[in-house]
Amino acid sequence: MKEFGYTIIKQRTIDYDQFNGRLLNEILLMEPSFKVCLSCGGCTATCSAGDLVNFNIRRMNLLLRRGETAELESEIQKCMLCGKCMLVCPRGINLRNVIMLIKKNISRNKTTKY
Amino acid sequence: MKHIVIIGGGIAGIETASALTDAGHWVTVIEKDTRVGGKLNNWSYLFPDFTPAEKIAESLLEKCREKDFSILPDTEVKAIIRNQDKFNIHTSGNQNLEADAIVLATGYELFDARRKEEYGYKIYDQVVTSADLEQLLRPGESLTVAAGKNPKRIAFVHCVGSRDEKTGNHYCSKVCCITGVKQAIELKKRLPEAEIFCFYMDLRMYGKHFEELYREAQEKYDIQFIRGRLSEASEKIDKSLLIKAEDTLSGRPLKMNVDLLVLLVGMEAGKGTASAAFSCGVNCEESGFLKSMDSLLRSNISQQEGIFLAGSCTAPMSLNDTLLHARSAAIEVNNYLKKSIK
Numbered sequence: 450m451k452e453f454g455y456t457i458i459k460q461r462t463i464d465y466d467q468f469n470g471r472l473l474n475e476i477l478l479m480e481p482s483f484k485v486c487l488s489c490g491g492c493t494a495t496c497s498a499g500d501l502v503n504f505n506i507r508r509m510n511l512l513l514r515r516g517e518t519a520e521l522e523s524e525i526q527k528c529m530l531c532g533k534c535m536l537v538c539p540r541g542i543n544l545r546n547v548i549m550l551i552k553k554n555i556s557r558n559k560t561t562k563y
Numbered sequence: 564m565k566h567i568v569i570i571g572g573g574i575a576g577i578e579t580a581s582a583l584t585d586a587g588h589w590v591t592v593i594e595k596d597t598r599v600g601g602k603l604n605n606w607s608y609l610f611p612d613f614t615p616a617e618k619i620a621e622s623l624l625e626k627c628r629e630k631d632f633s634i635l636p637d638t639e640v641k642a643i644i645r646n647q648d649k650f651n652i653h654t655s656g657n658q659n660l661e662a663d664a665i666v667l668a669t670g671y672e673l674f675d676a677r678r679k680e681e682y683g684y685k686i687y688d689q690v691v692t693s694a695d696l697e698q699l700l701r702p703g704e705s706l707t708v709a710a711g712k713n714p715k716r717i718a719f720v721h722c723v724g725s726r727d728e729k730t731g732n733h734y735c736s737k738v739c740c741i742t743g744v745k746q747a748i749e750l751k752k753r754l755p756e757a758e759i760f761c762f763y764m765d766l767r768m769y770g771k772h773f774e775e776l777y778r779e780a781q782e783k784y785d786i787q788f789i790r791g792r793l794s795e796a797s798e799k800i801d802k803s804l805l806i807k808a809e810d811t812l813s814g815r816p817l818k819m820n821v822d823l824l825v826l827l828v829g830m831e832a833g834k835g836t837a838s839a840a841f842s843c844g845v846n847c848e849e850s851g852f853l854k855s856m857d858s859l860l861r862s863n864i865s866q867q868e869g870i871f872l873a874g875s876c877t878a879p880m881s882l883n884d885t886l887l888h889a890r891s892a893a894i895e896v897n898n899y900l901k902k903s904i905k
Contacts, residue, residue: 487726489764489792490809499816507809537681537794539764541728 468516476513476550483547485540486510492534492544498527506534506544509551522555564589565900568652568662570640570839573601574623574882575874575889576668581626582893588900590632591660593652595639595835599627601670607697609882610738610745611772619882643843648903650843650869663903664869664896665843667853668889671875672833674724674732676826681795682720683824689714689804690796690824692723693742700749706823709802713754714822718806719743720793721763725829725879734850736829736879740767743827744780751784760787760819762808770881791817796824830879843870853877863892871896 477484486507493499493507504527512521525548534544565588569576572594580590598604600623606616627634639655643665652660676684676692683690689708691699699706708714721743725736740763747759766788768774780786791808799805804824810817832851840847845865846854853876856864863871873892874885 487764488811490790490811491792491794493809493811494791494807494816495794496816505809505814507811508814537729537792539722539727539729539792 463515465515470516472518472551472554473513473516475554476547479550480543480546482540482542483510483544486542487540489539491537491539495533495537497531497533498529502527504528509547513551518555521551525551525555565663566591566661567664567666567896567900568593568650568660569666569668569873571601571668571670571835571874571876572596572599572634572636573668573670573874574603574619574885575670575876575892576601576666577623577626578886578889579666579668579873579892579896580632581630582890583896584630584632586893586897588897591662592632592634593638593640593654594634594636597636599623599634599636602673603882605694605697607700608745608749610741611770611776613745613749640839640842645843645867645869648869663900664871666871666873666892666896667836667839667843667845667865667876668873668892669836669839669876670833671830671836671879674730674736674828674831676723676828678730679723679727679826682723682793682826683796683798683804684826687796687798687804687824688802689798689822690826692826692828693739693746694828696746696750696825700746700753706750706753708822712822714757716758716819716821717747717750717754717760717823717825718793718819718821719747719759719761719825719827721761721766721827722792723826723828724831726764732829732831732850734879735767737767737769738879738881739827739829741770741773741776741881743825744768744773744777744786746825747786748776748780748784751786758787759784760789760821762789762791762793762806764790764792770883789817830875832876836876839876843867845870845872850878852879861895863888863895869899871899 490507493505498504528548532545567590569580569592572592580592583590600620642653644651650662724730768777791811793808796804796806804821807818848854853872855862871892873889
């Protein structure tokens with residue numbers, strides 16, 4: 450077949466109706482402190498991994514809340530679990546536990562569409 | 564004639580005293596300091612229109628001079644004892660006052676910025692609080708930093724000691740956002756060459772003319788606003804500071820070298836308020852501020868009958884809000900005393 454160079458472009462809009470929130474709810478149930486993030490970015494500013502690679506821990510919250518699971522799974526591998534983010538968080542979120550919970554639950558939930 | 568004792572001679576205390584004197588009551592104000600005016604005396608210019616703080620302080624003093632209420636300076640309350648529908652107040656000056664009603668107007672204290680050690684207050688020379696800066700903005704004061712140079716780049720940090728679980732203060736102190744905008748403009752006027760940045764989480768321009776001043780800061784004074792909370796500051800060999808934050812809107816970590824770092828410190832209930840509350844059995848909120856019967860209709864009424872609340876001992880408040888809260892306290896006290904006559 451002749452290649453015309455056309456591809457199907459992924460929709461840019463966040464289609465919130467396609468999001469089922471199961472992974473998010475599981476994580477919030479086990480680590481309720483994650484509910485209160487105010488996206489100040491203190492965690493990202495001090496992040497040891499973020500100094501070296503393109504990793505933004507603040508965005509974990511957004512990815513999870515918008516169902517961007519594929520990106521979440523690869524991003525999460527960059528965290529070194531040093532815990533500096535927890536020292537600066539003004540809302541006292543146990544971020545290390547959030548990361549661990551995502552790691553633990555993300556593959557189990559893979560078959561479901563988020 | 565009914566006697567009302569007001570504890571605290573700051574803005575709220577004097578305004579309440581003035582209004583109650585006008586209503587025909589006998590009023591005594593107990594002030595722990597030598598002069599009245601409280602924290603207002605530490606401020607140079609006020610938001611949102613740069614009114615000199617002295618002008619407001621002077622108008623309070625004028626009320627003290629003209630109106631017939633008495634002030635007990637350098638005095639603290641030792642004990643408050645309820646005696647049927649009256650109160651006996653024992654002071655540090657060994658006086659015993661009998662009152663029909665009490666107004667607590669014990670105000671607030673500034674957050675001690677040393678508790679946010681990562682910002683380096685009192686560790687690094689070029690870190691100051693908004694209260695320190697206010698003194699430096701007085702005419703004749705010098706703003707120079709290391710090696711006698713004018714600061715070229717200045718950063719303000721919003722929410723220091725507010726909205727922060729690490730300091731135990733969950734609440735918003737309300738006035739710091741607009742104070743930051745005001746002081747940024749004042750610095751830019753003094754140092755037109757300087758670049759000024761404000762690091763904020765949210766900008767809460769809730770009051771009249773606040774939003775306009777924020778716009779003016781951008782439009783006329785080129786103040787730059789970066790959405791991100793500082794994680795830390797560290798000193799470099801030339802005494803300048805390296806600060807780190809995330810520029811959350813571009814989603815990337817940001818570092819910046821600054822010559823001066825201003826911490827916009829929040830409000831706390833303070834020891835005076837805690838001890839006054841303890842001595843008369845008024846409850847505190849989780850935040851440490853005094854608890855009202857409710858926050859809408861009875862914000863001046865404490866849970867102890869005959870004891871009323873005015874001003875920033877109940878919550879962080881601007882000067883304007885404090886004056887209004889004080890006047891409404893006076894109305895509540897007046898209503899209460901009228902009822903008890905019957």
